[in-house]
Amino acid sequence: MTNKLNNFDAVVVGAGFSGLYMLYRLREAGFSTRVFEAGEGVGGTWYWNRYPGARCDSESIYYNYTFSEELYKEWTWSSRYPEQPEILKYLNFVADKFKLRPDIQFKTRITEAHYDEDQNNWRIQLDDRATVTAKYFITGVGCLSAANLPNFKGLENFKGKWYHTGHWPHEKVDFTGKRVGIIGTGSSGVQAIPVIADEAGELTVFQRTPQYSAPARNHPYDPEYIRQSKENFKEIKKQMRESQGGQPVPTPTKSALEVSKEEREQVYNDAWENGGLGIFSSYYDITIDEAANETAAEFIRSKICEIVKNPEMAQKLLPSYYYGTKRPIIDTNYYETFNRDNVSLVDVKSSPIVEITQKGIKTTEAEYELDAIVFATGFDGMTGPLLKMDIRGKDGVSLKEKWMGGSQTRTYLGVANSGFPNFFMITGPESPSVLSNMPVSIEQHVEWIGDCIEYLRENGMETIEANVDAEEAWSQHCREVAEATLFTKTDSWYMGANIPGKPRRFLIYLGGVGAYRQKCDEIAANGYEGFTLKFSKKPVS
Numbered sequence: 001m002t003n004k005l006n007n008f009d010a011v012v013v014g015a016g017f018s019g020l021y022m023l024y025r026l027r028e029a030g031f032s033t034r035v036f037e038a039g040e041g042v043g044g045t046w047y048w049n050r051y052p053g054a055r056c057d058s059e060s061i062y063y064n065y066t067f068s069e070e071l072y073k074e075w076t077w078s079s080r081y082p083e084q085p086e087i088l089k090y091l092n093f094v095a096d097k098f099k100l101r102p103d104i105q106f107k108t109r110i111t112e113a114h115y116d117e118d119q120n121n122w123r124i125q126l127d128d129r130a131t132v133t134a135k136y137f138i139t140g141v142g143c144l145s146a147a148n149l150p151n152f153k154g155l156e157n158f159k160g161k162w163y164h165t166g167h168w169p170h171e172k173v174d175f176t177g178k179r180v181g182i183i184g185t186g187s188s189g190v191q192a193i194p195v196i197a198d199e200a201g202e203l204t205v206f207q208r209t210p211q212y213s214a215p216a217r218n219h220p221y222d223p224e225y226i227r228q229s230k231e232n233f234k235e236i237k238k239q240m241r242e243s244q245g246g247q248p249v250p251t252p253t254k255s256a257l258e259v260s261k262e263e264r265e266q267v268y269n270d271a272w273e274n275g276g277l278g279i280f281s282s283y284y285d286i287t288i289d290e291a292a293n294e295t296a297a298e299f300i301r302s303k304i305c306e307i308v309k310n311p312e313m314a315q316k317l318l319p320s321y322y323y324g325t326k327r328p329i330i331d332t333n334y335y336e337t338f339n340r341d342n343v344s345l346v347d348v349k350s351s352p353i354v355e356i357t358q359k360g361i362k363t364t365e366a367e368y369e370l371d372a373i374v375f376a377t378g379f380d381g382m383t384g385p386l387l388k389m390d391i392r393g394k395d396g397v398s399l400k401e402k403w404m405g406g407s408q409t410r411t412y413l414g415v416a417n418s419g420f421p422n423f424f425m426i427t428g429p430e431s432p433s434v435l436s437n438m439p440v441s442i443e444q445h446v447e448w449i450g451d452c453i454e455y456l457r458e459n460g461m462e463t464i465e466a467n468v469d470a471e472e473a474w475s476q477h478c479r480e481v482a483e484a485t486l487f488t489k490t491d492s493w494y495m496g497a498n499i500p501g502k503p504r505r506f507l508i509y510l511g512g513v514g515a516y517r518q519k520c521d522e523i524a525a526n527g528y529e530g531f532t533l534k535f536s537k538k539p540v541s
């Protein structure tokens, strides 16, 4: 099926977990496929997010592909939570093992992708001015790849160095003896703060919203545990795919309010001691019921007060939003870091940042002199990476116009869009994506898209496009599920609230990985229900 060098069956954007597997899947099925990647290497998120302390919150043995048993058995993780360099090494290993690099063009950004109705193909413009065409256009851009650098007045005047956690330099940044300021206490900030504090002369943390975090209790893996996980590969894979969140943890069946205070405290305490996200999944109603939520929130607040020695500092660190409605965080010595003499905390909610000056950061109360500033200020999530490209479907309508800048973002299953034939999004808005163990959701989408494209070929069909009514129904279903929870009551990046002017809309499907997979499979089994499939004008060969 391979055509001229600039015409492919499929073009895929991004060489992270999504793009690598999509390439492998389509190539195995005989489709000519080209991946375009802005970075110089594979890895996606793990290529860009090299900040000190960067690590994943999913357990290593579940944070990998499961499409190949051989691959699963060949790779051995070193510790419970994988560090960024180890994940990057893993993805390089995958690229080498499956000889993926020849079909990836690095250092190339896609700027435009326009659907040509007459030719029934996608015309794709690259930042090196070249144009390629493809029958299928597939994005594997991740949900968190468009960095958010707040528009602080005066950043250009700062005489020191500044960094964003999501675009960290490849060479080591040496903070030894330096006065460092960090803005942001989300997952990235909470991971970076203890590590930078160890190295810097002074670290000033500029916090807008205090966070709930639980200890990760990372540790090297016992070889016996790894041996067993490899032996039980098939069962682990099944459990991951059928679970709520993409990891084989038991689904909670009890309400936090139906047990005694003592029992609840014991459960939370065990989860705290065991490390990881156990508190979040202790009871089914933590993200649904305000009173249930408060029990977990109060438990973590009590732990913060126990750990942080200075009561005034501890007070400033106490969160008050609904626990879990911003991404729950796990850490290594985060709260403990505030007991260090070289660490100070500035509350920028009560005294906001006014400007960045030549010397440092100025709030309404003081100016802080700094040698370096770290922006751990997150991303324009979900829609940001997609809308960075000018994607246009039928009649030249752009995705931005269709989604009305975000206020009307709607998709079919988080994978397709009405008005955009033969366009697929891996972990797009309104799929489980970031509220699941990402590799599991990525594999599910890649396999579904791969099967769909094979189905079209087998049946001599040229196009597939989501129907408007199916899309509306899916989008409404997503919103209804979300509105039954506390997630929509908090200002978070999940809601788009971190980007000034971005419409508030919850764009993650909360129905669970297992149920979502079943729904997608049923739709495919019913001849791609909710999609319009058009036959080729040519006879089927």
Ligand code: NAP
Binding pocket: 055, 056, 057, 058, 144, 150, 165, 183, 184, 185, 186, 187, 188, 189, 191, 206, 207, 208, 209, 327, 348, 353, 376, 377, 378, 379, 434, 493, 498
């Ligand atoms: P984030 O969760 O959006 O946190 C950004 C931080 O910057 C927040 O504390 C935010 O305060 C603050 N901030 C933003 N704009 C600001 C401003 N103008 N002034 C002052 N403070 C400002 O971003 P992130 O930490 O990079 O994490 C994003 C997501 O990436 C996570 O939720 C997670 O899904 C993923 N991630 C995962 C891992 C992991 O697996 N371990 C690690 C890193 C990231 P407010 O809260 O007040 O908005």
